Amino acid sequence: MLQTNFIRDNRDLTIAGLTKKHFKDPETAVDKITELDRKRREIQQELDDVLSQSNAKAKEIGALMKAGQKLEAEAAKADTVVLKERSRALDEQHKVTEEALLEELVKLPNLPHASVPEGRTAEDNVTVLDTGEKPVLPEGALPHWELIRKLGKNQAPIIDFELGNKISGAGFPVYKGKAARLQRAMISFFLDEAGKAGYTEVQPPIVVNADSGFATGQLPDKEGQMYHDAADDLYLIPTAEVPVTNLYRDVIVPETDLPVKNVAYTPCFRREAGSWGAHVRGLNRLHQFDKVEIVQINKPEESYNALDEMVNHVKGLLEKLELPYRILRLCGGDMGFTSALTYDFEVWSAGQERWLECSSVSNFETYQANRLKLRYKTADKKTQLLHTLNGSALALPRIVAALLENNQQADGTVKIPAVLVPYCGFDTIE
Structure with missing residues (x-):
């Protein structure tokens, strides 16, 4: 959430940033917030004056009673009744105005970093790195949803979409045998690599309350994409970012503990409402999936160095997996609501002959920290807001x-990257 004092002091910069993110009618939104902030501060000033007068009257009454001037003391007490009524009315006005201000503030996305390119859609994103030779596949190579059927035992696929559909619905596959072991191997590999990079492993809850989702x-912004249990008002997490970052809600972190670096493996849940078409076949888009997430909390002056470090960490994982990949700097219109700068990683999917997003690494600056x-x-x-960052790893x-x-x-087999063989216990899937 943007800070009101920043908006007030940087009106043109705020409008320009919102425009780059293609926020509708930014001038009206900024002016409405500025006016509500002005009104709130005026009410607060009047309330402070009334409370000051009340305190002064209380002291005056004490002095008059001590001096035996009861009539004068009673007259002063009558004044305090009026002041208390006024303070109650002002306090209520302040609460109403503050709630209206918050309601407008939460509508505003984070402002983009200066390096964020102009643009509205994914076509406007900028490729900052394109590395690795695309593999030349043997004749008859298949996309993964067809390949996994051939790799199954006794015609039972190693990743069973139909069985998952029977148990839960579309987008909830069942992993079997070597596919299940490959999943476990990659989770362990990603966690071990994060540990080597200085991240502390945590195992958070996979359901969160509304306060955590807001923070x-x-x-x-995204309630329609989250699975919600109305009975207990809890949400299944879309990413470990939510519970891991919320470990530090309402916390003043000792400077000596910075930077904070945490990593977590969790299942993730996304409704993905409105997703359809060939691009969501197989494993391309699921309602439940596994992910390892890295999260950093850092000083503002250090956060972009931390972002570069996180990008390099993800690069290292993909290179060890021997996967061709590219990195995109997202344009203003394609960025997340809370992000100031995002790098997307995409891997080359040779069977589909297309790029698949596999990671986003973002700096949120003070946007999340303010909430x-x-x-x-x-x-x-001086107490200062920190910067938060996260990335899929x-x-x-x-x-x-x-x-x-x-x-x-x-020969119809699939070779396992060498780095995963010690984790898997096998080097091919037949």
Whole structure:
């Protein structure tokens, strides 16, 4: 959430940033917030004056009673009744105005970093790195949803979409045998690599309350994409970012503990309402999937160095998996609501002959921290908001799809990348 003092002091910059993100009618929104903020501060000033007068009257009454001037003291008490009524009315006005201001503030997305390119759609994203030779597949190579049927035992696929559909519905596959072991192997590999990079492993809840969803920006922006249990008002997490970042809600982090670096493996749940077409076949888009997430909390002056570090970490994972990949800097119109700068990673899916997004690495600057009330004390004892960052390291489904497709061999087997063999216990899937 943007800070009102920043909006007030940087009107043109705020409007320009909202325009780059293609926010509708930014000038009206900014002016409405500025006016509500002005009204709130005026009410607060009057309320402070009334409370000051009340305190002064209380002291005056004490002095008059001590001096035996009861009539004068009674007259002063009558004044305090009027002041108390006024303070109650002003306090109610302040609450109403503050709620109206918050309602407008939560509608505003984060402002984009200066390096974010102009643009409205994915076609306007900028490729900052394109690396790795695309594999040349043997004749008869298949996309993964067809390949997994051939790799099954006794015609039972190693990833069973129909069985998952029977148990839960579309988008909930069942992994069997070597596919299940490959999933477990990659989770362990990703967690181990994060541990080597200085991240502390945590195992958070996979359901969160509305306060947690609000604090990281999923609510009220993405409630339609989240599975919600109305009875207990709890949400299944779309990513480990939500519970891991909320570990620090309402926390003042000691400066000596910065940067905070956490990693978590969780299943993730997304309704993906409105998704259809060939691009969502197989593992391309699921309602439940596994992901390892890295989260950092850092000082503002260090956060973009941290972002570069996180990008390099994800690069290292893909290179060890021997997967061709590219990195995109997202344009203003294609960025997430809460992000200031996002890099998307895409792997080449040779069987489909298309790029598949497998990671987003983002800096949210103070946007989440303002909602979280996540702060630290500077050397001069001032309390300051921190910056939050996160990234997928990595999401499994599309990595599995790319591994299966890219490593098809002429004899019909799939070769496992060398780095995963110690985790899997096998080097091929037959």
